[in-house]
Amino acid sequence: MTTIIDEAEATLHRHGFKVTPQRSLLLQVLAAQANYLDAEEIYQLAHAQDRSISLATVYRTLNLFAELGLVDQRYVEPEHRREVFRLADGPEQHYLTCLRCGTRVPIATDLLDNMARELVRRKGVTVTSACACFTGYCPACTAELRREGKL
Amino acid sequence: MTTIIDEAEATLHRHGFKVTPQRSLLLQVLAAQANYLDAEEIYQLAHAQDRSISLATVYRTLNLFAELGLVDQRYVEPEHRREVFRLADGPEQHYLTCLRCGTRVPIATDLLDNMARELVRRKGVTVTSACACFTGYCPACTAELRREGKL
């Protein structure tokens, strides 16, 4: 059985890139995560397993992976300045970030797909990628704030 | 008749902030623009009218305006790292940025509103702000690329 990691390494190979220990390690780290992580977080996780890996390599590798379509490279609220990455396994995920507790609530992708489709229909444009970031309150905090009469 | 600028200055005053020439100038610059501008662009426009204004003041002022709700502070593709600002006059505007010619195609706000509403209905969250950035091709480039058989 071929894993995502195997496939990714095959992609590297197919494009003439070398499969280095650092790249394998980063694939392994990414494969173990469901959520988007920033470069620093990815670096920390990798560094814990290989003390010699550098942040520069993490950045270079993530950018390479993004070019090859192996990872989604995005921005999310509220740290909108920082890039986050996730292994491209399934459809891109979008979130609402809770202002109160920081939770990231996933947004059903069909909502965004519908929006993109409608946009294409109405305007005659082509959509190649979309980024939707919502800020607000998660269900738990919404309920709590309502209880406190603050919403 | 009270202008947007008058109202903004009244807001400043009401919150105990001083109405300085720099703030008035920036309001004037922003009021003359329909689109989102980045800090540097705003600085250039202001600087043309007042050689002594500094970029630091532009940043501080824009952040203050954002806190007071006087401007929308956003990120747009493909310069997603750079903040852009626009006087908060009417609903927030979202765009699809054309990869080929750089045009920004406005996205009908009802699409995003619908999405936010559906999100609230399905998940029980509260949405306080939304950011949608689409990347792709504008209608003209979409048509051209189709003609060239590249789409």
Added chain:
DNA sequence: ATTACTGCAAAGGCTTTGCATTGTA
């Protein structure tokens, strides 16, 4: 043996901040 990849440290781009000065209220 090549040529790409890595680590390190320095630089880059955008934004913020410390401090002395200026100017509004």
Added chain:
DNA sequence: TACAATGCAAAGCCTTTGCAGTAAT
């Protein structure tokens, strides 16, 4: 007059890059 706001320059934060050494194919 008092305190906020400004300009300047330096620092901060995230990311990229030059270079010499290292390693994958």
